[in-house]
Amino acid sequence: MKRHLISAADLSRADALLILDTAEELAQLADRPIKKLPTLRGRTVVNLFYEDSTRTRISFEAAAKRLSADVINFSAKGSSVAKGESLKDTALTLEAMGADAVVIRHPASGAAHRLAGWVRGSVLNAGDGTHEHPTQALLDAFTIRRRLMGGRRGSALDGLRVTIVGDVLHSRVARSNVLLLSTLGAEVTLAAPPTLLPLAVGSWPCAVTYDLDSELPKSDVVMMLRVQQERMNAAFFPSVREYSRRYGLDTARMARLPDHAIVMHPGPMNRGVEIAAEVADSSRSTIVEQVANGVTTRMAVLYLLLGGTQFPAVTQ
């Protein structure tokens, strides 16, 4: 395994399986009276958040604390960034404070990659612009494996059909998931209006369709993406209502899914836009599970990156 986790493409199949297996063991911790391990005692993890986030930041914070690491939270609001400090200067400050790992979320694609060249510790990408969000893909893979493969150790997602629906263009979650899920052997299909697909989508390891309804009966997993209105600076579809009619997951569409199929959403949801409230609250939906699995998966990643020697390479 590499020293940083910047992209889901950094992970080989063996690395990804090691993370999922480790997470599977750590998941037992949730049922124990003491939900804490001493493994990262004395290590410092900095959460560097330049963009709003509840789920991911809290999830990383909980993961680091359950491994007994010290956590420093940094958000761009109310810091020297408001006075114009650059990412590099902030990075050097963190370096001087002795951070063993930096978890970064940034609105610019590639920020995590740049940061990795400036600090000695491990860099974990928690979302950079419209580029990648690898730990989200890992927790999604973990959730799929638990629900559909019984969480068996060492099992991958070979042959599962995953349909990712919606705003692929602005979605770092979609990109990371396409890369990771295909590494794990799943067949990924993107279903989106042509305006919400990136230009280079032809080079991604997945199929593309504009027709969601024909895809549903053969899907094992449907992953709905949030319509990212804050990143939309042009008219990508005529109206929210029209988008919802063609690509939103309502009860009628959910009924077309096979019986075992699950519905996922990385959150935060726009209820009534990409997903109907009844679908989000149904038993097929894994949305709450995904949040719980997020902590476990991030613990696994932090342990594997920081738990060993300074430059961790995983042995088996």
Next chain:
Amino acid sequence: MCAASSPVAGRDGLAVLDAEEIRRALTRIAHEILERTHGGDEVILLGIPTRGVPLACRLAGRIAEFEKLAVPCGSLDVTMHRDDLRLHPARALGRTELPAEGVDGKTVVLVDDVLYSGRTVRAALDALNDLGRPRAVQLAVLVDRGHRELPIRADYVGKNLPTSQREVVRVLLAEVDGQDAVMIGEEEGQP
């Protein structure tokens, strides 16, 4: 000694215990556990992965055979509590499986294959501490090879094996390695 099952000295070095001797040692330990815990009441056997787990299950099997008593057996992974984590690359985790009734108020017998520095047992005691409060903790090992670095002593020992620190002791078990044997050999790089 049963010649048919005795492994020959090979890559792993010399065989110190063969399958029959391991079987006899485990039988004796099972009897000792029953004796010392006054009939095995409220006893839980916890194996330390990898090879402690099949040993714990075998002991439970023996006890069931002798006393018609179902002693629960499980596993306790100690990786996250080790003191040498930073000396190696991150290790894959083993499995922790506790009997449903938990460890509170029980007599926990930790089971491992080889007792050496005692650091694994220390980690196991820490891990156990986070899982509950046993009434007592005891330690059973198949081989005690000496060279303790911590004040730790086994309650049940299959064989005391005086070794030099340059030697490597390997326990092979049918469940993991396809055959039963305890081997002793010279160190060749990483054990």
